[in-house]
Amino acid sequence: MLKGTRVGLRDRREDDIPVLRAELYNDVVNAARAEGRPWRPVTANDPQLAFDNPPENLASFSVVELEGDTLIGTANLWGIDTHNRNAHIGVGLLPAARGKGYGTDVVAALCYYGFAVRGLQRLQIETLADNEGMIRAAERNGFVREGVLRKSAWVLGEFMDEVVLGLLAGEWEGSGAA
Numbered sequence: 001m002l003k004g005t006r007v008g009l010r011d012r013r014e015d016d017i018p019v020l021r022a023e024l025y026n027d028v029v030n031a032a033r034a035e036g037r038p039w040r041p042v043t044a045n046d047p048q049l050a051f052d053n054p055p056e057n058l059a060s061f062s063v064v065e066l067e068g069d070t071l072i073g074t075a076n077l078w079g080i081d082t083h084n085r086n087a088h089i090g091v092g093l094l095p096a097a098r099g100k101g102y103g104t105d106v107v108a109a110l111c112y113y114g115f116a117v118r119g120l121q122r123l124q125i126e127t128l129a130d131n132e133g134m135i136r137a138a139e140r141n142g143f144v145r146e147g148v149l150r151k152s153a154w155v156l157g158e159f160m161d162e163v164v165l166g167l168l169a170g171e172w173e174g175s176g177a178a
């Protein structure tokens, strides 16, 4: 398990699946805003939930509170590119777990995984320009805003701007994650 200060990132387990499906992936508004693709109903064997044969370019974790081992969401390092040595970060917390500092901690743990475990040199986050929680969680970990992709996301009937944030290995200050 990867450990942040208050969160752990571990493998996906069977009893995570109904919770993630009900509280995260079947929330149409959240999924449409967070996923960058049209929402569709998620089945139990959907690759977002369970990975029998995970693709090489994806590392997908379930997030738990260290105290109590309660499931609170998902964390992904996706688009892992071993030639250019970069990858993207994605985080999805269950509604009850948002706004408590866990997202910041999850990003820290994913940085440890990307930079220290995988030896990457660049991590990137794309998020809707109005997603202040995600932007702040990234900035708290040293990510800098690199640009705005104007009207690049179709979200529930409108085009929205996305922000690109990046962090380089040499800028990463590490953390309590291990």
Ligand SMILES: CC(C)(COP(=O)(O)OP(=O)(O)OC[C@H]1O[C@@H](n2cnc3c(N)ncnc32)[C@H](O)[C@@H]1OP(=O)(O)O)[C@@H](O)C(=O)NCCC(=O)NCCS
Residues within 6 Å of the ligand: 030, 033, 034, 035, 090, 091, 092, 093, 094, 097, 098, 099, 100, 101, 102, 103, 104, 105, 126, 127, 128, 131, 132, 133, 134, 136, 137, 140
């Ligand atoms: C986005 C998300 C990962 C952020 O994690 P979080 O645990 O809620 O955020 P944190 O509690 O760590 O907050 C980080 C900072 O953002 C601020 N913040 C959090 N939610 C906020 C909100 N809705 N509006 C404004 N600021 C917010 C916090 O006050 C904190 O600021 P600080 O560092 O100045 O104290 C989480 O809310 C989530 O999973 N949301 C739904 C899915 C999603 O949007 N995923 C990202 C898709 S790219």
